[in-house]
Amino acid sequence: MPEYKVGPADIFADDERRIVACDDKEIGIFKLDGEFYGWHNLCPHQGGPVCTGRVMSRVLEIADAEGCTRGQQYDDSQKHIVCPWHGYEFSIKTGSHPGNARVRLRPADVFVREGQVYVRL
């Protein structure tokens, strides 16, 4: 299992995303709430460059006790990466599509060792 050195962990700002090439594979590395997450840059829908899209908060629509809706809001605690090809959204932390958890990104093992970020494939 080859390891790829990305660089010092402290060059990543929080909420930052970088896409790196590990030979012929592209991996999206996301730093979120102090943790690193890695996903293959390959959308399960049609193979689009999912990690290059916009990062957006999950949209919620809350129904009140009477079952009435009072509009929509963002849940900033749940960040999504949105595939720029057709808009599939995936939780950056879990890799799952919010509307169908069986549709998932392929994980890549991203970790920090001695202050350096690595990808292991």
Next chain:
Amino acid sequence: MNIQTKFDANPAPIQIIDGLTDTRDVLAHARKNALKRGLADWFICDVDAHHVESISWHEVVKYIEDPVIRDNAMRFHSERTGAPPYGLNGDLGLRYTSVGGRIPHQDERREKIPDTGVHRDVELTRRAMDSIGVDNMVIFPTPMLFLGMHPQPEMEVWLTRAYNRWLIDRILSEDDRIKTLLCLPFNTPKEAERTVAEFADKKGVIGFCVPSTRYKPVHHNDYMRLYSMIEETGKPLAFHAGYHWHDPSLATVNRFIGMHALGFVWCNMVHMTNWILNGIPERFPKLKPIWVESGLAWVPFMMQRLDDQYLMRQSEAPQLKRLPSEYMRDNCWYTTQPMETTHPKALQNTLEMINAETQLLFASDWPHFDFDLPQMIYDLPYLSEQAKRNILGLNAARIFNLEPTIRKNLMY
């Protein structure tokens, strides 16, 4: 035992895709996927893609023949900055298609185009063809597809005619890989006939198109001469679907997703019903209608529904000699996109029911938010290689009389 080899990970060439990203970068994965599947050597024709004619609208209005309207339109464009395209009645839904900017290429594409002497749309289309991996691309306009709902039928005639002349002049003449099914001002049958008579032989015109969003009965006697003329040319007639949020049948639908899902199919369901039950395939057996951009899942529904009712009420559709579904299978062609793939068995059944091997034509609908790629056909496990080759290009070559020559350059 795991052997750990250490390498450096380099930054990938594309970090973020936005409205400024080059089409070839947006679609780099599509090109890679096509190469991986060996599609470089397959003839592929994309029967439905789009350009955004409204960006060039200040050029198009110069082609309006009525001198007063032309003058009004040109003055409007020169004196009102940021003005919407003169005369176009594009639907409100057009503003929502990118899902709030989540799908950037669906909004305006602002990538740099060097001045190579050809029109910007030619260059953008070439970039798309060589990324998606298609040899010929049929392009349609975008907001113009709503003109059938314009309150002034004359405006549909003026603008469609201006657009057609501009397209032939500025786009189709520049690259013979780019084709069109020329839009007809269908609300005015005589003008639609004039379009066929004047433009059928122009370079790149491989058929005609009724933008489906309109309230005109396709079986009215006023259209029979038009159909006969089109049949005579041997070129197909496409019904290109679209939505219209002001359609009363969609009055309660509050979300774009719902309006789009229904609207893009509903218009063609109505036209198809009239087309079949009024026996148009019996009257014009050589006329080749293509049902464009409604996806495919609606077809088995309609086949079952019409067959079922027809057997009980045959006297109400006396021109038919076969089941409605048989006309829909043998006398109609369909484009693939947006191909519904979430229920694979249903899709397989659909492809069997429409006899996809001869009747189905690949379409990408690039650059719209629900575009498809050739790999979607290539990857279907139950189709033979010949069926895949037919759907991706050879069926189109046959009905449009195209030379199935490889023209794409996936290796740029």
